[in-house]
Amino acid sequence: MSAADYDALPRQPSNHQPLTPLLFLERAAQVYPENTAVVHGALRRSYRALRDRCVKLAHALAQGGIARGDTVAALLPNTPAMLECHYGVPMTGGVLNTLNTRLDAGTIAYCLDHGEAKVVIVDRELVPLLRMALTQCATKPLVIEVDDAEASDAARANRLDGATDYEAFLATGDAAWPWVMPGDEWDAIALNYTSGTTGRPKGVVYHHRGAQLLAIGNVLSAGMGKHPVYLWTLPMFHCNGWCFPWTVTAQAGVHVCLRAVRGPDMWRLMATEGVTHMCGAPIVMSTLLATPDAEKHALPHQVQFVVAGAPPPKAVLAAMKSAGFAVCHVYGLTECYGPSVVNEWHAAWNAKPAPEQAGLMARQGVRYIALESLAVMDPETMTTLPADGATMGEVMMRGNVVMKGYLKDAEATRKAFDGGWFHTGDLAVTYPDGYIQLKDRSKDIIISGGENISSIEVEDALYKHPAVAVAAVVARPDEKWGETPCAFIELRPGMGATAEELIAWCKQHLASYKVPRHVMFEELPKTSTGKIQKHVLRGKAKGG
Known part of the structure; x- marks a missing residue:
């Protein structure tokens, strides 16, 4: 037997298909059609209904000319329409560009022009912001307005001349339409713009393969069993909600939507909906903890909180544990689909004193199972630094959950991938057990x-x-x-x-x-x- 004998076995449609998270929805709708998929105020929507709405959106967009490589922007809070965009847009072969709802009009205009968005789907609360942005755009995309029943009356009264109503637009689509599987898993699925704090934002491009792998990585790292109940405290516009729009659906879970992150609302929904999982930055934990006791609710069970962003203060981590939350600390960047490093907890650490546990939990940890390589390196020599807990270097990554690159910016892409690794710009140390801990951004030292x-x-x-x-x-x-x-x-x-x-x-x-x-x-x-x-x-x- 030789390698040639094995290599002679052909790759063909029967044994090789592009990886994509879009099939998670088809499977959930087939296996659990009547299970609740979406909760939003009084709205309860099944997986069959969610799947049909996503395909209708895809068909309507396709009839409007959206095809492979076309950008569709979404300026939406965490509502059912935003979830539907995560399936409906890429089902056309198009690319979803979720826009940060707190950006200024000029930056939104830049993103729309740079990404060449042909369509913008906007919540009526954000119509005034989009209106200002469109006055600065070189081209004018088709605007589709979402009238969300959970928005205020004042927000719902906003209108943009010439816009199409979202529900009316969906009504033109056909749920039986044979939506478009990616021809190649390397095809773009999403475009996310960086914060742009040091200049114009950069357009980070995700592919179907990375989105599918990171979504499954979330299942494993967040300890997410079948039918989780996920509270949308993390903006879906942020790294596509760390890929959780696809993760939760993979496990046929419930997406509990939330327009705004407020302490009393989070406690109420955790109790009434039986929330099992939620994500966010440390400020969300602080908001939970700062909620007046009179507005907190007894939780039916422990809630898994996946936290990322700046390293959570040890005092906040300790307080969350005391409040009954299980905290999973992750780390990542827009360029790696959100979280790609996780603080894997060891049972033996539970016996350690609380301050020591909080110190261990403050570390970023080890690579996600979906990330192939993680190292702290000298960015000049590209050598791995000693795992002594003291020698500081730059965090480097490489693997399938690293972006395709920066849209229309070959030089920035080259610099980011210099030496065969993705340069994060974050400074960290590696401990003897292989866990890394951030010490600063290179620009923040x-x-x-x-x-x-x-x-x-x-x-x-x-x-x-x-x-x-x-x-x-x-x-x-x-x-x-x-x-x-x-x-x-x-x-x-x-x-x-x-x-x-x-x-x-x-x-x-x-x-x-x-x-x-x-x-x-x-x-x-x-x-x-x-x-x-x-x-x-x-x-x-x-x-x-």
């Missing part, structure tokens, strides 16, 4: 008198103070030291602290050179996904 200061480490110290609700630390120019840490603080309601008190507190927990020299109290600017906008704070620190 503070270099004071030649010493590297991790802003995350300083923030962790501040979060331990009982009066601190939210903390962010950035570099402030200093004539003597080059730059020094500057802290921006939001205090807990009803609690107080002075700058002097917090500086003294940090001196108890940090080396002297790491202690903030300046402390400012104000509401911190945040993105729609709860990430603190440090670029804004850097500007304030320089000017203040």
Whole structure:
């Protein structure tokens, strides 16, 4: 027997099909047609109905000229229409571009033009924003308006001249239409724009293969059994909701939609709908914990909370555990479909003291089963650094859940993949057990008198103070030291602290050179996904 004998066996339609998450919906509708797929206020929709609506959307779009490679944008909150777009748009061969609903009109106009969107599906609450954006667009896409019954009367009253009603548009489609399977799993399925904090946003392109693999990776990492009940606290516009629109459907689960993330609403839905899973940034955990006791509800069971974004403060992680949540800490970027690193928890760690457990949970962890390679490397020599918990380098990834590249930006794509790895721009250390822990973004590291200061480490110290609700630390120019840490603080309601008190507190927990020299109290600017906008704070620190 030789390799040639094995190689002679042909790859053909009977034994090789493109990977795509779109088939998850067909399977759920076939196997569990009457199971609830979507909950939104009083609305209950079955998997059969969800599947039919998605195919109708696809057919209607195809009749309107949408085909392989065409972009369809969605400016929507976490509503049933947004979920339907995650299937209906790629079922045409088109590419779904979910737009951040908190972007300014100029940036939305840029994304629409850069992505060459032929259609925009918009919630009526966001029509004024889209109207301003369209005045700045070079071309005018077809606009389809969604009238959501859960929106306010004022929001539902918004109209855009010439727009088509979403339900009327769906009515022109046929649920029996033979939707388009990707001819190649490398075909684009989605376009996601980065936050653009250092310039124009970059268009990150996902393919069907990566979306399918990451969606299944979520099932495994989030411990998601059959028929989960998933609360949509994570924006679906953010990395396509970390691929959970496809993940939940793969397990024939319930998508509990939510227009806005508010503490009382989350507690109510967790209790009344039997929520089992939810995702979000640390700010969502803080919102849950800060909800007044009178507006909290007893939970019927433990809720799995998958958290990513900035490393959650140890104090918040400990408080979530005390409140009865199981926290799964993940890490990723837009360029890797959302989470691709997970803090795999060891049963033996449960016997450790609570502070030590929180410290272990604050680490980002190890690669997702769907990610082939993860390393902390020297970006200049491209060598893997020692796993000593101290040597800092750049987090590098490679595998099937890394983006195709940046749309229309060959140079940025080349730089991102230099040396055969995806350069994340995040700085981390590797511990002897192979787990990584972020120490900073490369642009967020503070270099004071030649010493590297991790802003995350300083923030962790501040979060331990009982009066601190939210903390962010950035570099402030200093004539003597080059730059020094500057802290921006939001205090807990009803609690107080002075700058002097917090500086003294940090001196108890940090080396002297790491202690903030300046402390400012104000509401911190945040993105729609709860990430603190440090670029804004850097500007304030320089000017203040």
